[in-house]
Structures are given as structure tokens and as C-alpha cells.
Amino acid sequence: MTVTIYDVAREAGVSMATVSRVVNNNPNVKPATRKKVYEAIERLGYRPNAVARGLASKKTTTVGVVIPDISNAIFAEVARGIEDIANMYHYNIILCNADKKKDKEIRVINTLLEKQVDGLLFMGGAVTEDHLVAFRTANVPIVLCATSDENDQIPSVDINHEEAAYDAVMKLISQGHRRIAMISGTLQDPANGFARFQGYKRALEQAGITYDDTLVRIGNYRYESGVEAMKYFIELPERPTAVFSATDEMAIGAIHCIQDSGLTVPGDFSVISVDNSRMASMVRPQLTAVAQPMYDIGAVSMRLLTKLMKKENVEQSKVLLPHEIVVRQSVGGVQA
Amino acid sequence: MTVTIYDVAREAGVSMATVSRVVNNNPNVKPATRKKVYEAIERLGYRPNAVARGLASKKTTTVGVVIPDISNAIFAEVARGIEDIANMYHYNIILCNADKKKDKEIRVINTLLEKQVDGLLFMGGAVTEDHLVAFRTANVPIVLCATSDENDQIPSVDINHEEAAYDAVMKLISQGHRRIAMISGTLQDPANGFARFQGYKRALEQAGITYDDTLVRIGNYRYESGVEAMKYFIELPERPTAVFSATDEMAIGAIHCIQDSGLTVPGDFSVISVDNSRMASMVRPQLTAVAQPMYDIGAVSMRLLTKLMKKENVEQSKVLLPHEIVVRQSVGGVQA
DNA sequence: CTGTTAGCGCTTTCAA
DNA sequence: TTGAAAGCGCTAACAG
Numbered sequence: 001m002t003v004t005i006y007d008v009a010r011e012a013g014v015s016m017a018t019v020s021r022v023v024n025n026n027p028n029v030k031p032a033t034r035k036k037v038y039e040a041i042e043r044l045g046y047r048p049n050a051v052a053r054g055l056a057s058k059k060t061t062t063v064g065v066v067i068p069d070i071s072n073a074i075f076a077e078v079a080r081g082i083e084d085i086a087n088m089y090h091y092n093i094i095l096c097n098a099d100k101k102k103d104k105e106i107r108v109i110n111t112l113l114e115k116q117v118d119g120l121l122f123m124g125g126a127v128t129e130d131h132l133v134a135f136r137t138a139n140v141p142i143v144l145c146a147t148s149d150e151n152d153q154i155p156s157v158d159i160n161h162e163e164a165a166y167d168a169v170m171k172l173i174s175q176g177h178r179r180i181a182m183i184s185g186t187l188q189d190p191a192n193g194f195a196r197f198q199g200y201k202r203a204l205e206q207a208g209i210t211y212d213d214t215l216v217r218i219g220n221y222r223y224e225s226g227v228e229a230m231k232y233f234i235e236l237p238e239r240p241t242a243v244f245s246a247t248d249e250m251a252i253g254a255i256h257c258i259q260d261s262g263l264t265v266p267g268d269f270s271v272i273s274v275d276n277s278r279m280a281s282m283v284r285p286q287l288t289a290v291a292q293p294m295y296d297i298g299a300v301s302m303r304l305l306t307k308l309m310k311k312e313n314v315e316q317s318k319v320l321l322p323h324e325i326v327v328r329q330s331v332g333g334v335q336a
Numbered sequence: 337m338t339v340t341i342y343d344v345a346r347e348a349g350v351s352m353a354t355v356s357r358v359v360n361n362n363p364n365v366k367p368a369t370r371k372k373v374y375e376a377i378e379r380l381g382y383r384p385n386a387v388a389r390g391l392a393s394k395k396t397t398t399v400g401v402v403i404p405d406i407s408n409a410i411f412a413e414v415a416r417g418i419e420d421i422a423n424m425y426h427y428n429i430i431l432c433n434a435d436k437k438k439d440k441e442i443r444v445i446n447t448l449l450e451k452q453v454d455g456l457l458f459m460g461g462a463v464t465e466d467h468l469v470a471f472r473t474a475n476v477p478i479v480l481c482a483t484s485d486e487n488d489q490i491p492s493v494d495i496n497h498e499e500a501a502y503d504a505v506m507k508l509i510s511q512g513h514r515r516i517a518m519i520s521g522t523l524q525d526p527a528n529g530f531a532r533f534q535g536y537k538r539a540l541e542q543a544g545i546t547y548d549d550t551l552v553r554i555g556n557y558r559y560e561s562g563v564e565a566m567k568y569f570i571e572l573p574e575r576p577t578a579v580f581s582a583t584d585e586m587a588i589g590a591i592h593c594i595q596d597s598g599l600t601v602p603g604d605f606s607v608i609s610v611d612n613s614r615m616a617s618m619v620r621p622q623l624t625a626v627a628q629p630m631y632d633i634g635a636v637s638m639r640l641l642t643k644l645m646k647k648e649n650v651e652q653s654k655v656l657l658p659h660e661i662v663v664r665q666s667v668g669g670v671q672a
Numbered sequence: 673c674t675g676t677t678a679g680c681g682c683t684t685t686c687a688a
Numbered sequence: 689t690t691g692a693a694a695g696c697g698c699t700a701a702c703a704g
Contacts, residue, residue, distance in 0.1 A: 001475070002475065002697095004696095004697055004698085005697065005698060005699095006697080006698095014674075014675085015674065015675045015676075016675090016697090016698080016699095017674070017675060017676080017677095017699085017700085018673085018674060018675075019698095020698065020699060020700085021673095021674085023698095024699085028673060028674085029673070029674085030673060030674085033673080033674080045473055047446070047449060047450055047473065048450055048697090048698080049391075049450065049452060049696090049697055049698070050447075050450040050451045050452065051387055051390040051391050051396065051451065051452045051696090051697080051698090052391050052680090052696070052697030052698040052699090053697075053698055053699075054387040054680090054698090055385075055387050055388050055391050055679095055680045055681065055682085055696085055697080055698070055699090056679080056680055056697075056698040056699040056700080057680085057698075057699055057700080058680070058699095060387065062451075070406075070412045070415055070416065070431075071409060071412040071413060071416065071614075073407060073409075076406045076407040076412070077407060079406055079433065080406065080407065080433075083433060083435075092432075092447055092451075093432075094430035094431070094432070095406075095430070095431040095432070095433070096428075096429075096430070096431070097415065097416075097419060097431070099419075110383070111386075111428055113383060114383055114384055114385065114386040115386045115387065115398075115428075116385060116386065116387045137381055137383070139337065139338065223614070223617070223618050249618075252618060253618075256618070256620055259620060260620070278407075278559070281559070282559050282585075282588060282589075282592070282619075283618075283619075284592055284595060284596070284620075338681095340680095340681055340682085341681065341682060341683095342681075342682095350690075350691085351690065351691045351692075352681090352682080352683095352691090352692095353683085353684080353690070353691055353692080353693095354689085354690060354691075355682095356682065356683060356684085357683095357689095357690090359682095360683085364689060364690085365689070365690085366689060366690090369689080369690080384681090384682080385680090385681055385682070387680085387681080387682090388680070388681030388682040388683090388696090389681075389682055389683075390682090390696090391680085391681080391682070391683090391695095391696045391697065391698085392681075392682040392683040392684080392695080392696055393682075393683055393684085393696085394683095394696070
């Protein structure tokens with residue numbers, strides 16, 4: 001039924017070793033022989049069995065990527081960076097969605113490891129002790145991508161989320177805002193949640209503004225939670241004049257909530273966020289945001305992983321990529 | 337280094353066959369033995385090698401999913417449906433992005449087949465002769481998901497794109513619009529492109545409106561191309577009063593273009609599209625759209641694939657799911 | 673430059 | 689209920 005390397009060998013009148021060589025581009029084959037083999041392959045429609053190959057060679061040329069939420073545009077862009085570099089180095093990638101659920105993440109990591117991937121890229125989300133346990137039992141390299149673990153035990157590439165948030169809030173402060181609200185992600189999320197919240201607080205402190213926890217709402221990164229949070233802020237007796245959102249999508253929810261209430265951006269409220277996804281331009285007014293280099297985060301982490309898989313030694317295993325602020329139209333000076 | 341089934345067998349004082357049985361939940365194992373084996377597994381931290389297992393059993397319990405564009409929200413939602421059902425039937429899925437490039441699609445299909453997936457789900461995009469060739473050489477079942485081939489040779493699940501488009505345009509016509517523009521996808525794309533364009537034409541014809549090709553622009557499904565197309569329509573000497581967009585994202589681009597020109601929706605232009613992605617609510621005015629049941633398309637196609645993989649016989653191999661129109665705020669009556 | 677021959681780690685008859 | 693043993697399709701020494 002299925003044609004194997006053995007069938008090809010017979011058809012071409014050579015040994016399977018020779019067929020294996022031509023399939024793997026081993027230079028030690030006489031051109032004439034190579035041609036014969038290729039013809040046999042063609043004639044028989046031979047397709048190498050990657051499973052058998054993986055078992056024999058103990059390499060699958062496949063890296064597993066766990067993505068916390070496939071419907072999040074940020075991760076999609078990171079994935080694109082991962083892919084391009086993976087292709088460049090002739091690795092296949094298998095993407096596994098984990099639905100933002102910790103237990104599913106662990107499950108997926110183990111599945112990937114059972115499938116004998118040559119390396120693992122773990123994207124986004126919190127890295128808990130359970131993750132670390134799963135990682136430790138892996139005997140392939142692992143790189144964290146757009147996240148990092150608390151003690152920097154695992155190689156990672158990311159931006160400095162705390163600083164990105166700090167910069168965003170500072171932008172608001174530089175425009176004269178003093179009463180600045182925040183729509184945060186869950187504080188359990190070290191990167192998009194906790195770190196950005198810390199940056200927010202530091203900026204306030206720096207500017208001598210006392211932190212007020214009535215000005216902070218926790219969202220779930222979805223549009224609707226941005227709407228909800230903003231609704232709350234608008235109803236506050238003493239409204240903020242600016243809002244810092246941990247992510248673009250919630251920021252857009254906030255903008256629409258403001259507009260639906262008959263108020264304006266940036267007239268009544270300035271809005272800024274961290275991410276700068278494609279969405280930032282897909283709203284009116286367009287969103288001012290601190291940009292994280294999603295594609296690069298993916299590309300660099302994949303590149304790091306290839307080095308690790310080839311056992312090249314790497315200078316630094318924790319890399320922080322630069323971020324920058326992209327000014328559009330959602331931030332203005334404070335109302336007179 | 338790595339612990340194998342043989343190590344576990346020795347540690348537990350049984351044969352590898354027995355270990356294999358407990359790992360695979362074969363009932364023919366005495367509970368006491370089973371317990372011993374589990375303990376040995378625990379003690380050694382044994383993780384079954386899926387590659388070896390796949391080679392021996394000729395099954396990988398894995399299905400390959402090729403997704404044309406990972407950054408497209410529609411496909412993300414379909415993928416979610418696929419996943420849920422896959423998990424339910426204990427299949428792993430490996431997602432491969434094909435970047436909307438035909439040659440990459442073919443490459444990815446072949447890679448997946450080499451990896452010995454038990455089935456293949458091909459999402460979106462055109463199904464060309466080259467695809468069919470790759471599919472034919474596969475000896476595992478394949479189902480098309482959110483697309484279909486010209487002659488319905490391959491099992492598929494989708495909506496009736498032609499009818500969906502027809503319904504959308506009819507909605508516009510019922511509101512009194514006669515001069516209706518379309519932002520189409522490429523006509524090479526059978527589903528989102530060609531079929532929706534056909535539906536547009538049929539609706540016009542039905543209403544006795546003569547088709548005018550200056551009112552059709554081809555976009556690439558991106559926001560920016562919606563903006564471009566709309567810019568063109570606005571500058572037309574004889575402007576349309578309504579716009580039908582093949583997809584949500586282009587529709588949103590069109591809406592913003594209208595607003596940026598100082599015009600309004602639905603005052604100056606009504607806008608309608610097919611998709612009804614999450615984005616449809618993330619714009620002001622909110623987008624009226626014909627909803628395709630993305631999640632269901634994914635779920636049903638995966639369910640169909642499981643049947644095919646188990647060689648159960650299926651009644652119909654081409655299933656069309658129903659669509660419906662979701663009225664929001666972007667469509668109004670024609671100006672007096 | 674090419675062939676022979678062990679495995680890779682597991683499943684699966686077949687016997688016991 | 690358990691074990692022995694034969695592969696699954698391929699790679700990788702090693703020999704020639």
C-alpha cells in the first residue's frame with residue numbers, strides 16, 4: 001500500500017542506504033545514481049515517513065509552539081516572526097493553542113514533548129511552578145517568548161513590560177494629566193498584567209501622584225472588558241482625565257464607551273495603551289500606543305532556540321527588545 | 337538518558353508488553369500489576385515516545401490543520417471549533433499557517449502527510465488542481481473547512497457564500513438602495529471572493545439593477561484595502577449609496593474612510609458585509625453583517641473528519657451550514 | 673561511492 | 689493475565 005524506502009531502493013536497483021542519502025542530500029552519491037533514485041521516487045510517488053525518520057535519527061526537525069490564545073492578534077503576529085525564522089532554518093513548527101488555560105498549557109507542553117519536538121517555544125502567559133516542572137523534564141531546549149519566568153531560569157525574549165507601561169503613563173503625565181486611570185490585565189499575568197501595572201504605579205510615584213486604587217480596573221484583555229471598565233470610570237464622582245490600558249483591544253473598548261456616552265477622545269479623555277497591534281489604526285481616533293515589536297520577539301526567540309538546539313553557546317539567554325511610543329490621535333492635553 | 341518502556345518494565349518487574357497495555361488502558365491487566373506499573377512510571381518519570389508509538393501502530397492520533405492566515409480572526413474562530421471537537425475525540429491537532437500562499441499550502445500539506453497525521457483539515461482558500469494532486473496521494477481522509485473544491489470531490493463543510501452575499505445585498509435593496517458598490521476579495525478565491533461576487537450580481541439582477549463594474553473593487557481582505565476601495569467610490573462622479581463588503585475587516589476600513597471624509601454611516605452610505613467576526617461590534621456605528629457560523633464550521637468539519645478517520649460511513653460529504661443576517665447600525669434607508 | 677546491519681521505542685500478534 | 693518476539697520505516701555507523 002504505502003511505498004517505503006525499500007521499494008524505492010529495489011525500483012532503483014540500489015540499497016536503502018543510498019536512497020536515504022539522496023533523500024537527505026548527502027553529497028556522497030554519484031550524480032548518475034542520484035538521478036536513478038530520484039526517478040524511482042517520482043515513479044513510485046514515494047513520500048518519506050517522518051515518523052520513522054524521527055525514530056531512527058532522534059530528531060524531528062520540528063519545534064513546538066504553544067500559543068495562549070489563537071484569537072489574540074498579538075500572538076498571531078509573534079507567530080509570524082517565529083515561522084519565518086523557523087522556515088529559514090528548515091524547522092517545521094507545530095502550533096498548539098492553549099486557550100489561556102493553565103492546565104491546557106501543561107497538557108499541550110507534555111503532548112509536544114511526547115511528540116519529540118526538537119525544541120519548544122512557550123508564548124505569553126504566566127510561567128508557574130507547574131510549567132517549570134514540565135520544562136525541567138524536557139530534554140530539549142525551551143525558550144519563553146513574550147513572557148518570562150520569575151527567576152529567569154529559562155531563556156526568554158520579551159520587552160520590558162514595566163518600562164513600556166511606565167513610558168505610556170509618562171506620556172500622559174507629560175501632557176498634564178494627573179488623574180490617570182488604568183485598565184489592567186490580571187495581576188497573575190506577569191507580563192501583560194503585573195509588570196504593566198507596576199510600571200503604571202512607578203510613573204505615578206515618579207510624578208508625585210498618589211496611587212488611588214479606585215482608578216484601577218482589571219479586565220480580561222477583551223474589548224468588552226474595556227467597555228465595562230470605562231463605564232465605571234465615567235460614572236466616578238471624580239473622573240479621570242486619561243486612561244492607560246494594558247492592551248489595545250481594551251483601549252478600543254474604552255474609546256467606544258466614551259463615545260457612546262456622548263464624550264470624546266481625546267477631548268474628555270486621553271487614551272493610551274501598550275501593544276500597537278494592527279487594531280490601533282482601526283479605530284477613530286487612532287490609538288496612541290507603546291509598540292512592542294511582536295514580529296521581532298517571535299523571530300529573535302526562534303533564532304535563540306535554533307542556537308540552543310544546535311548546542312551553540314549563547315551569550316545572553318534573556319533578551320529584552322526595545323519598545324517605542326507611536327503617537328496617533330488618542331492622547332491630548334488635559335482640559336483647561 | 338531518556339527512560340523507555342523497557343526501563344519501566346524492568347523497574348516494575350514485568351514485560352514491556354504489559355507496560356504498553358497499561359499505558360494504553362488495555363483492560364487485560366490485573367489491577368495489582370497495573371498499580372506496580374504506574375508506580376514505576378511515576379518513579380522514573382516515564383513519558384511515552386509518540387514517535388515510536390506512531391511508527392509501531394501506524395497511527396499518530398494527530399490531525400493536521402492548515403490555516404491560510406493565522407492573523408485572520410475568522411480562521412481563529414474556526415480553529416477554536418476544530419480544537420474543541422478534536423479534544424473531545426482525543427486527537428491532537430497541529431496547526432500550520434500557510435500565509436495565504438499557494439505553494440506554501442502545498443508544502444505544508446505534504447509536510448503534514450509526511451508526519452503521518454491521521455487526517456487533514458484544509459481551511460479556507462482556493463482548492464486548485466495542485467491541491468487535489470497532493471490530496472489524492474494522501475492515504476488519510478481530508479475535509480475542506482470553510483471552503484470547497486469546484487467539483488465537490490473532497491468532503492467539505494462551509495456556508496453557501498453565494499447565498500450569504502445575495503442576502504446581504506438584498507438587505508440593502510430592501511432599504512431602497514439601487515446604486516450598490518462592492519468591495520470583493522480576489523475572484524480567484526472561490527468562497528470569499530468569487531461566490532460572494534456572484535451573489536452580489538444575482539441580487540442586482542433579481543432587483544432589475546444593471547451591473548456596473550465601476551462599482552466593484554477588489555481588495556485583499558485587509559483593512560487598508562477597504563479604505564482604498566472606499567476612497568475610490570467616494571470620488572466617483574456618481575457615488576453609490578451603499579457598499580457591500582465581502583468581509584468585515586474591509587467593511588470597517590470603508591466605514592472609517594467614509595467618516596474620515598466627513599461623511600457618515602449610514603447617513604451617506606450604508607455598509608454591510610459577510611462574516612460577523614468579533615470586530616463587527618468593535619466599530620461605530622456597529623456593523624450589520626451576514627453571520628457565518630465560524631465555530632460550527634470548525635466543529636462540524638472536525639466531527640466529519642473523525643467519522644472518516646474511523647471509517648464510519650457518512651450520509652453526506654458536503655455540508656452547508658445556515659447563515660443569518662445580524663442587524664446592527666450600519667445600514668439605513670436611502671437618502672431622500 | 674555504495675551496501676550491510678543494527679537498532680530507534682513502541683505495538684501487536686501469538687503462545688503460554 | 690502475561691510474555692516473547694517480530695516488525696513499523698528509516699538512519700547511521702561500519703565495512704568495503
